[in-house]
Amino acid sequence: MKRIVTILSAALVLAGTLQAQELANFNFNGPAPVVSPEIQGDSVTFRLKADYATVVKLSGSWMPNPWGDTIDMARGADFVWSVKIPLPPAEIYTYNFIVDGVTVNDPQNIYVQRDGTRYLPMLIVPGERSENYVEATKHGTVSHPWYDSKLLGYSRRLTVYTPYGYEANPKKKYPVLYLLHGAGGDEEAWISMGRTAQILDNLIEKGLAEPMIVVMPNGNPGQRAACTLGLPEIPMDRRDPAVRDSYVKSLCEEIVPFIEKNFRAIAKPSSRAIAGLSMGGGHTIAASILYPELFDYICPLSAAGQATPEQIAALKKAGVKLYFLACGDADFLFEGSKALDKTLTEQGLDHIFYVSDGGHVWSNWRLYLNTFAQKLFK
Amino acid sequence: MKRIVTILSAALVLAGTLQAQELANFNFNGPAPVVSPEIQGDSVTFRLKADYATVVKLSGSWMPNPWGDTIDMARGADFVWSVKIPLPPAEIYTYNFIVDGVTVNDPQNIYVQRDGTRYLPMLIVPGERSENYVEATKHGTVSHPWYDSKLLGYSRRLTVYTPYGYEANPKKKYPVLYLLHGAGGDEEAWISMGRTAQILDNLIEKGLAEPMIVVMPNGNPGQRAACTLGLPEIPMDRRDPAVRDSYVKSLCEEIVPFIEKNFRAIAKPSSRAIAGLSMGGGHTIAASILYPELFDYICPLSAAGQATPEQIAALKKAGVKLYFLACGDADFLFEGSKALDKTLTEQGLDHIFYVSDGGHVWSNWRLYLNTFAQKLFK
Numbered sequence: 001m002k003r004i005v006t007i008l009s010a011a012l013v014l015a016g017t018l019q020a021q022e023l024a025n026f027n028f029n030g031p032a033p034v035v036s037p038e039i040q041g042d043s044v045t046f047r048l049k050a051d052y053a054t055v056v057k058l059s060g061s062w063m064p065n066p067w068g069d070t071i072d073m074a075r076g077a078d079f080v081w082s083v084k085i086p087l088p089p090a091e092i093y094t095y096n097f098i099v100d101g102v103t104v105n106d107p108q109n110i111y112v113q114r115d116g117t118r119y120l121p122m123l124i125v126p127g128e129r130s131e132n133y134v135e136a137t138k139h140g141t142v143s144h145p146w147y148d149s150k151l152l153g154y155s156r157r158l159t160v161y162t163p164y165g166y167e168a169n170p171k172k173k174y175p176v177l178y179l180l181h182g183a184g185g186d187e188e189a190w191i192s193m194g195r196t197a198q199i200l201d202n203l204i205e206k207g208l209a210e211p212m213i214v215v216m217p218n219g220n221p222g223q224r225a226a227c228t229l230g231l232p233e234i235p236m237d238r239r240d241p242a243v244r245d246s247y248v249k250s251l252c253e254e255i256v257p258f259i260e261k262n263f264r265a266i267a268k269p270s271s272r273a274i275a276g277l278s279m280g281g282g283h284t285i286a287a288s289i290l291y292p293e294l295f296d297y298i299c300p301l302s303a304a305g306q307a308t309p310e311q312i313a314a315l316k317k318a319g320v321k322l323y324f325l326a327c328g329d330a331d332f333l334f335e336g337s338k339a340l341d342k343t344l345t346e347q348g349l350d351h352i353f354y355v356s357d358g359g360h361v362w363s364n365w366r367l368y369l370n371t372f373a374q375k376l377f378k
Numbered sequence: 379m380k381r382i383v384t385i386l387s388a389a390l391v392l393a394g395t396l397q398a399q400e401l402a403n404f405n406f407n408g409p410a411p412v413v414s415p416e417i418q419g420d421s422v423t424f425r426l427k428a429d430y431a432t433v434v435k436l437s438g439s440w441m442p443n444p445w446g447d448t449i450d451m452a453r454g455a456d457f458v459w460s461v462k463i464p465l466p467p468a469e470i471y472t473y474n475f476i477v478d479g480v481t482v483n484d485p486q487n488i489y490v491q492r493d494g495t496r497y498l499p500m501l502i503v504p505g506e507r508s509e510n511y512v513e514a515t516k517h518g519t520v521s522h523p524w525y526d527s528k529l530l531g532y533s534r535r536l537t538v539y540t541p542y543g544y545e546a547n548p549k550k551k552y553p554v555l556y557l558l559h560g561a562g563g564d565e566e567a568w569i570s571m572g573r574t575a576q577i578l579d580n581l582i583e584k585g586l587a588e589p590m591i592v593v594m595p596n597g598n599p600g601q602r603a604a605c606t607l608g609l610p611e612i613p614m615d616r617r618d619p620a621v622r623d624s625y626v627k628s629l630c631e632e633i634v635p636f637i638e639k640n641f642r643a644i645a646k647p648s649s650r651a652i653a654g655l656s657m658g659g660g661h662t663i664a665a666s667i668l669y670p671e672l673f674d675y676i677c678p679l680s681a682a683g684q685a686t687p688e689q690i691a692a693l694k695k696a697g698v699k700l701y702f703l704a705c706g707d708a709d710f711l712f713e714g715s716k717a718l719d720k721t722l723t724e725q726g727l728d729h730i731f732y733v734s735d736g737g738h739v740w741s742n743w744r745l746y747l748n749t750f751a752q753k754l755f756k
Contacts, residue, residue: 052432052478100430102477103485105497110605112497119483119490119497124608135602135609139533143521145545155517167523167640198607224513227488229576230502231513262545 090127180276273297323351468505514579558654651675
């Protein structure tokens with residue numbers, strides 16, 4: 001052991017003197033760093049050092065109107081602006097500062113979520129509601145394979161979660177949940193904002209959900225991959241029905257076969273589930289209408305979509321094990337969800353209409369995933 | 379086809395009226411959006427709308443001193459601040475604005491790189507030097523498996539690149555490059571800032587590199603995973619030699635066996651390469667000293683490390699197919715690299731000392747990977 005220590009000391013002797021690009025993340029000799037956000041008991045304090053600012057405000061996803069409400073911050077010693085507020089209920093929130101009218105992320109907060117093209121600092125408030133959103137002990141694997149789409153004409157990137165034990169049990173096959181994002185999202189939305197890996201890891205570790213594969217495609221037919229890769233988008237009119245068709249068709253005719261060929265998936269309807277939020281809820285409904293035999297589990301969440309009585313009757317005839325419709329009672333799409341619930345009831349299709357508080361927000365979509373994932377493949 | 383269109387129109391009729399969280403990324407009805415950055419011929423213009431700002435500056439990684447230099451931006455119509463500069467040479471750069479003393483990312487730029495705890499907008503200048511940094515036609519798969527470390531006492535996240543064709547050729551085995559990040563980085567550094575997937579995809583597609591697996595571990599023994607996941611770091615003193623030991627030992631005694639068990643890797647020294655930048659260069663040198671039989675390809679890049687004449691003699695005796703030492707001539711570690719080159723020469727160990735322009739920056743590390751990856755496993 002002593003010999004190893006000596007060798008490594010020689011090898012790494014220069015490391016202590018680094019003043020390099022990657023080290024800009026550290027602060028070795030500067031003044032005491034500003035701490036933000038700081039949770040203390042039932043309050044949380046946000047701080048930002050801004051020497052020349054005139055007005056600094058805080059915006060947060062827990063506020064009644066997250067897209068307009070702000071709270072003024074006050075300037076203290078050393079030009080550190082701060083505000084202390086009551087701790088919101090257990091959940092993952094995002095927030096940012098507004099400095100003289102410009103949106104600024106919290107430079108002290110290393111926990112960042114990506115939502116579409118925006119990167120937002122997280123406030124994780126621990127508690128029962130968020131207990132499955134943090135890391136479990138045993139982790140599944142998240143991967144990003146590309147599938148060749150003949151329908152769209154190019155390779156497209158997927159996000160795939162395989163549960164803990166997938167590698168160690170090379171004979172075992174798994175059911176598959178296809179989980180679709182909303183407008184403005186991409187194949188990274190559910191894994192970042194949605195905390196899919198953490199939620200599934202926790203539910204599976206606790207024995208509350210079946211071990212399953214989760215496939216998160218990119219629902220924008222003009223995108224080959226999330227913009228994080230720097231690939232320019234192929235211009236397409238999202239409102240053109242043929243464009244919308246192309247993705248749902250690629251999902252059901254290309255992605256499902258790709259997954260069942262390249263992953264150890266159980267290739268039958270009773271082992272396939274489809275769920276999606278907002279635009280992805282519309283895709284979910286559309287897939288269930290166009291391919292009624294493909295999925296036995298159908299979960300539209302805060303869905304931008306409808307189905308006719310005839311379409312629901314056809315779906316009932318095809319056989320459905322679970323139809324889980326979810327929406328927040330303050331969601332601008334709540335009336336649409338109520339209308340779909342009514343059609344489902346009138347057509348006698350057994351279903352769950354899960355109504356939560358709140359609106360069209362990620363806190364609801366995490367809650368819905370955490371809820372319906374426990375009902376799949378049982 | 380017509381029937382499909384009608385069904386989807388019904389299912390998605392509500393999508394056009396969405397005013398939702400994910401849609402905040404779009405701008406349907408507002409004023410013409412600000413464009414930034416805008417490359418026109420041999421110049422590039424940066425723009426930021428900042429209604430109440432007093433001073434707005436631009437900072438960029440192409441500037442002579444990227445950590446201190448700034449350029450003033452001028453306020454134009456509608457409070458849009460801008461500056462037009464000569465286009466820097468082909469490369470991927472990062473930049474940000476400084477608004478009244480506060481660092482601000484470019485809200486118009488959807489291409490963002492993650493470097494440790496910082497998210498930075500990219501400026502991609504096309505040209506020969508950067509041609510392998512953009513997406514190829516055929517894509518490998520990037521995955522994030524976790525390995526159980528007995529030495530460190532917890533599961534830790536890896537980034538693994540498998541080349542295009544890995545899934546379609548289930549009998550084929552591949553050589554493996556272990557690619558290590560520097561201080562301040564983590565298992566996402568090489569895949570984000572380093573463009574590893576793009577570089578390997580391009581080199582393999584052009585027939586310039588052997589198809590290989592690339593494993594990018596987390597070199598911070600106190601981290602289970604990149605901070606993007608929200609896992610708190612386990613406090614450890616990085617300067618404690620035992621802490622540094624623990625990672626190099628885990629790499630060679632745990633990660634290498636994990637990869638060779640769970641991926642189709644060729645498990646012999648002539649199919650193993652190790653490379654790393656800065657602190658990871660120190661880890662590379664340390665691993666080659668402690669486990670001289672393990673890797674036949676050794677590539678310290680801008681390395682924080684040294685080896686004694688006796689250690690190099692032992693390595694020579696063990697047999698090395700390629701020793702590729704690289705450093706920029708303006709790097710603060712250049713003297714150390716020259717000293718190591720001298721020791722290698724004196725001990726008669728055949729090697730390449732690749733000296734580039736510039737300093738301790740990602741543009742060099744991408745260049746080095748793009749260079750030495752073509753020399754591996756041949």
